[in-house]
Amino acid sequence: MTDAPTQDATAAADEPVVPEAAPLPWADLAPEHFQLLRLAPLPTDRNSGARPLRFVEFGHAERHSKEHSLLRMEIRLPGQKVRKEQNVLDIRVDHDKRLVTIGPDSGLQIEPLNRGIGRFMLAQAVQWAQRKWSHYRLEGGALANKDALNEDTRLRRDHVLRSHGVEVEYADAQHLKGRYVETQVGELKGGWNTDKLQRVEMIEAANMLQQADQKLQEKEAQLRERDERVSKYRREDSGLRFTITCLVAFAVFQAGLLIWIATHR
Incomplete structure (x- = not known):
């Protein structure tokens, strides 16, 4: 009964110890x-x-x-x-x-x-x-x-x-x-x-950023110019709409006047 543990311990002692790899x-x-x-x-x-x-x-x-x-x-x-x-x-x-x-x-x-x-x-x-x-x-x-x-x-x-x-x-x-x-x-x-x-390279990256900033500014200027043109067209469109409304009102008034003259002779 006491031989088995002794044999296991002996076998364990006989096993070669593998050294850990150095870091x-x-x-x-x-x-x-x-x-x-x-x-x-x-x-x-x-x-x-x-x-x-x-x-x-x-x-x-x-x-x-x-x-x-x-x-x-x-x-x-x-x-x-x-x-x-x-x-x-x-x-x-x-x-x-x-x-x-x-x-x-x-x-x-x-x-x-x-x-x-x-x-x-x-x-x-x-x-x-x-x-x-x-x-x-x-x-x-x-x-x-x-x-x-x-x-x-x-x-x-x-x-x-x-x-x-x-x-x-x-x-x-x-x-x-x-x-x-x-x-x-x-x-x-x-x-x-x-x-x-x-x-x-660093200088290339700086040039790329500079060029990107210049292009961004150019795009912003183009957008502002476009917005100004759109605003101008809107103002002109509003003026044309007012003119057309006035002309339509005048035409209706003139037509009504002609009808009144024709019916009261």
């Missing part, structure tokens, strides 16, 4: 530098819906130590909240292993979709990593299964990765278990679709 450095790093991005107006997409002109904020920050480097990027949508894991991309560099990894583990989740944001963020990551660490390796990893549930979404994701020099392979015929292959950082490709997304 990643700069886990709470927040973006420090910001830039305005212009999302060009595009035709309505059957999956993502309407794609009007829109402006978003691109934020980033980086840290370096002897062992690690980190580039954290984030897209902020004015007037709209997104989930914590959306619109965030981490590029971590392990200098001891000469290895570059992409985070978060849930994958790059973009909102709004199909506006060029994903390619832009990956292009920034490639350019940043290639400045000093072209001889490092980009670690391969699994792709999120949820992206494979919609064929158009999966094809778009694979096209984006391959356009940056990252090869995608699948372990099944249904294309559900996908992964991106380990690649030399120097073999990656930067660049994004500038027809969809453009950087907006």
